[in-house]
Amino acid sequence: MLNNDQVRLIQEHELQGLLHLYKYLQPDDSELNTTDVQIISLWREMLDDPKMKIIVLEQDGQKRGHSYSGTE
Numbered sequence: 001m002l003n004n005d006q007v008r009l010i011q012e013h014e015l016q017g018l019l020h021l022y023k024y025l026q027p028d029d030s031e032l033n034t035t036d037v038q039i040i041s042l043w044r045e046m047l048d049d050p051k052m053k054i055i056v057l058e059q060d061g062q063k064r065g066h067s068y069s070g071t072e
Contacts, residue, residue, distance in 0.1 A: 010054040015043050018054070 010018065019032050032039055046052050 004060045006058045008056055008058070010047075010056050012043070012047055014056070015039075 016034050019034065023029070023031065034040070046054070
């Protein structure tokens with residue numbers, strides 16, 4: 001990693017960026033809308049789940065990737 005790189009947990013307001021990455025990786029899947037009540041509810045459940053961590057890599061202030069981990 002370079003000096004300006006930062007690895008951190010995703011923040012609640014970054015759902016749109018995560019969905020954009022998902023759509024890029026899964027272009028044939030249906031579009032998910034961040035104003036959908038079910039999507040928002042699931043997002044909050046994911047953020048509140050102590051077993052799930054979504055990790056963001058930022059390079060020079062730009063998000064470059066996401067990863068997640070969950071344990072059972």
